[in-house]
Amino acid sequence: MDPELIAKIKANPQYNELVRKRSSFARILTVMMLLIYFGFVLLVAFNKPLLATPLAGGVTTIGIPLGVFVIVSAFILTGIYVRRANGEFDNMTKEIIEKVKK
DSSP, X not given: OOHHHHHHHHHOHHHHHHHHHHHHHHHHHHHHHHHHHHHHHHHHHHOXXXXXXXXXXXXXXXXXXXXXXHHHHHHXXXXXXXXXXXXXXXXXXXXXXXXXXX
């Protein structure tokens, strides 16, 4: 890209807003995933009896659905980010490029 065009984009106030929104949204989702993941790891480390508790008197324990939840939550949080990135963030990017190229 042209260095002059890059400078114009960075000087645009909408660009700073886009970077701020995208970064804060990514941080929120990252913290959520870390809490889910490390919460599960801490349960494994410090409360094994809880995770070993059978569900409805069967063979499956509480730990299995919680482990599945950790994996599924990663996909869900990724999907949430992709949806917003493909919608709001891409629209903001297009607006910035159109304004700068004029």
